[in-house]
Amino acid sequence: MLVFAFSSSVQAQQLQLDVPTAPVNEGYFTVSVSGMDNTSGLFIEVANDPQFTQNYQKIPALGDFTQLSLSGFDDGTYYLRAMADGQHSAVQTVTVEHYPLWQALSLFAAGAALFALLVVSLLLLHRNAYRSPNNGAQQ
Amino acid sequence: MTEFALDTSLALWIIAGFGLAWVVFGWWLGRRNENHEDFALAGRNVGFAFATATAMATWVTSNTTLVAPQLTYQFGLWGMVGYSFAALGLILFAPMAKRIKQLLPNGYTSGDFIRLRYGQFAWAVFIIISIVYAFGWLVSLGMAGGILLESLSGLDYHLGMSAILLICVLYTLFGGLRAVIATDFIQALIIIVGVVLVAFWLMDNVGLDTIHQHLTDDHPKLLDVLFPASLMFLFNNIFFGLGEIFHSNVWWSRALAFHRNVAYKAYLTGGLLWLPIPIVTGFIALAAPQLGIFPPSADMVGPAVAAAVLGKVGAVVVFIVVFSALASSLDSLLAASADLLTQDIYHKRINKSASDAQLMRVNRWMILALGIMTWLFCLPRIATLGALLNFAGAFVASTIWPIVLGLYQRRLTGVYAGLAMAVGTLTGLIGYFTIGFYVAALLSCAVSGLICAVGLLYTKPTFDWQQLDEGGTSDAHQ
Numbered sequence: 370m371l372v373f374a375f376s377s378s379v380q381a382q383q384l385q386l387d388v389p390t391a392p393v394n395e396g397y398f399t400v401s402v403s404g405m406d407n408t409s410g411l412f413i414e415v416a417n418d419p420q421f422t423q424n425y426q427k428i429p430a431l432g433d434f435t436q437l438s439l440s441g442f443d444d445g446t447y448y449l450r451a452m453a454d455g456q457h458s459a460v461q462t463v464t465v466e467h468y469p470l471w472q473a474l475s476l477f478a479a480g481a482a483l484f485a486l487l488v489v490s491l492l493l494l495h496r497n498a499y500r501s502p503n504n505g506a507q508q
Numbered sequence: 509m510t511e512f513a514l515d516t517s518l519a520l521w522i523i524a525g526f527g528l529a530w531v532v533f534g535w536w537l538g539r540r541n542e543n544h545e546d547f548a549l550a551g552r553n554v555g556f557a558f559a560t561a562t563a564m565a566t567w568v569t570s571n572t573t574l575v576a577p578q579l580t581y582q583f584g585l586w587g588m589v590g591y592s593f594a595a596l597g598l599i600l601f602a603p604m605a606k607r608i609k610q611l612l613p614n615g616y617t618s619g620d621f622i623r624l625r626y627g628q629f630a631w632a633v634f635i636i637i638s639i640v641y642a643f644g645w646l647v648s649l650g651m652a653g654g655i656l657l658e659s660l661s662g663l664d665y666h667l668g669m670s671a672i673l674l675i676c677v678l679y680t681l682f683g684g685l686r687a688v689i690a691t692d693f694i695q696a697l698i699i700i701v702g703v704v705l706v707a708f709w710l711m712d713n714v715g716l717d718t719i720h721q722h723l724t725d726d727h728p729k730l731l732d733v734l735f736p737a738s739l740m741f742l743f744n745n746i747f748f749g750l751g752e753i754f755h756s757n758v759w760w761s762r763a764l765a766f767h768r769n770v771a772y773k774a775y776l777t778g779g780l781l782w783l784p785i786p787i788v789t790g791f792i793a794l795a796a797p798q799l800g801i802f803p804p805s806a807d808m809v810g811p812a813v814a815a816a817v818l819g820k821v822g823a824v825v826v827f828i829v830v831f832s833a834l835a836s837s838l839d840s841l842l843a844a845s846a847d848l849l850t851q852d853i854y855h856k857r858i859n860k861s862a863s864d865a866q867l868m869r870v871n872r873w874m875i876l877a878l879g880i881m882t883w884l885f886c887l888p889r890i891a892t893l894g895a896l897l898n899f900a901g902a903f904v905a906s907t908i909w910p911i912v913l914g915l916y917q918r919r920l921t922g923v924y925a926g927l928a929m930a931v932g933t934l935t936g937l938i939g940y941f942t943i944g945f946y947v948a949a950l951l952s953c954a955v956s957g958l959i960c961a962v963g964l965l966y967t968k969p970t971f972d973w974q975q976l977d978e979g980g981t982s983d984a985h986q
Contacts, residue, residue, distance in 0.1 A: 434804035476950070
């Protein structure tokens with residue numbers, strides 16, 4: 370579940386951080402920032418607590434871009450805020466919930482079975498084509 | 509103001525230099541094209557070295573240079589390894605290419621095969637799938653050109669995209685498949701050397717231990733072999749790759765253009781050469797968090813990291829490699845799609861008595877028209893490359909079973925083959941929109957396979973292979 374937490378912080382609020390509005394099942398998501406006068410020097414702060422002390426990361430934006438693609442997050446709730454020109458945005462919260470492993474492994478197994486069937490079929494059909502005189506091709 | 513790895517003017521000079529060289533080369537090669545068969549199939553006499561290089565280089569595309577890092581950045585280790593499994597498409601196509609060359613010694617396109625083997629209904633479904641896929645790939649390549657220039661040099665996306673499209677259209681227009689294959693050979697050499705250089709510099713500058721430690725601390729899922737989303741993505745990506753190669757005229761036209769007995773070895777060798785390339789390009793993305801690189805769009809991560817690590821000289825290398833990779837695929841797709849439209853639509857539907865000169869002229873107009881339409885579709889940057897490509901997976905994966913069975917099995921009829929492709933595609937699309945992109949190709953292939961299995965069980969008439977040889981006596985029935 371994704372939760373938005375609008376901070377009551379008194380810090381400047383013209384800086385706005387937008388995060389996904391749906392549960393994050395893949396561990397990656399994109400955030401974007403608006404309300405900046407100067408697009409350089411933008412950072413996103415990420416942590417596991419609203420005080421930004423646990424597993425704190427300060428992530429720089431690339432060049433003048435105001436959007437960041439983030440990835441590799443484990444299950445959990447993450448607190449994010451944008452920082453630029455000494456100002457902070459309101460704190461936003463993203464909860465990452467990966468797909469259940471049973472679901473992933475089921476799909477993996479189904480794919481593996483279908484793939485094995487295809488490879489075996491192709492190899493057998495190819496071998497038979499060059500053994501049978503009625504199958505269109507003779508060596 | 510952002511410091512980009514390349515000056516905008518330098519990027520433009522590189523494009524202009526390579527573009528001019530390739531256009532002149534294409535024109536020079538095109539002088540040897542005496543008839544439409546020369547233009548469309550390079551005289552059906554391509555040798556092993558060129559055949560292998562074009563198979564590998566065409567498959568090294570925006571997929572490999574931009575989407576492989578994107579998927580690694582998003583899915584971690586499985587994204588990287590899983591992407592390299594797309595080589596299975598080339599490897600498994602090797603025996604099929606041999607079979608194609610034998611069954612259709614006078615054939616031109618994959619559409620020819622479907623029409624002759626399965627009839628009009630299946631052909632119509634197949635053509636729709638082919639066109640959707642070709643446009644999806646063309647648009648993704650055009651977009652990739654724009655993204656590459658934007659991320660490395662800050663050049664406007666629309667300008668970069670337009671420049672790359674223009675160059676590829678021009679030299680394909682002048683030289684046909686002969687130019688495409690010859691430039692692919694040079695581009696393959698550039699790609700192999702460039703990718704090895706990037707990987708070496710990255711390991712030397714950043715180091716494996718550092719990257720591993722940083723990922724473990726801050727991005728643990730990227731190293732997790734039981735990362736659920738990546739497990740779900742793996743086989744979907746494989747079926748997508750198989751569908752792309754098995755159905756696309758890009759690969760069929762090459763099988764038909766290669767010299768006799770070359771097709772099998774060329775596709776096998778090309779696949780094995782291609783296999784490690786996504787591992788290298790994907791690995792680049794794993795260094796991104798350590799380097800503090802978090803791109804605005806995940807498909808920009810590869811060039812952004814390479815440029816950051818390698819500096820200006822490295823950025824030039826990356827730029828040339830990716831530019832070559834894009835061009836080698838764009839030209840192939842333009843040529844093969846134009847062949848498909850010329851042969852399957854114009855020649856077989858509109859003007860059955862078209863002369864050789866008319867076919868040449870129409871083929872060139874088709875290349876130009878495809879280029880313009882691609883440009884128009886690329887103007888709005890509609891999706892990330894990965895998302896765009898995975899959408900096409902629902903279409904192409906439905907063709908896998910009908911193509912394989914059609915080449916080897918005499919019992920499957922056109923009604924079942926057409927239904928398999930249509931229903932498979934619809935199911936894949938439903939899966940794409942209701943479940944996620946990671947089931948689109950898998951569902952499409954599974955449902956298509958089921959319908960084909962039913963068709964094999966309930967069909968009695970058997971196909972006469974001689975019907976495939978429209979233009980003469982095939983060695984298939986000697």
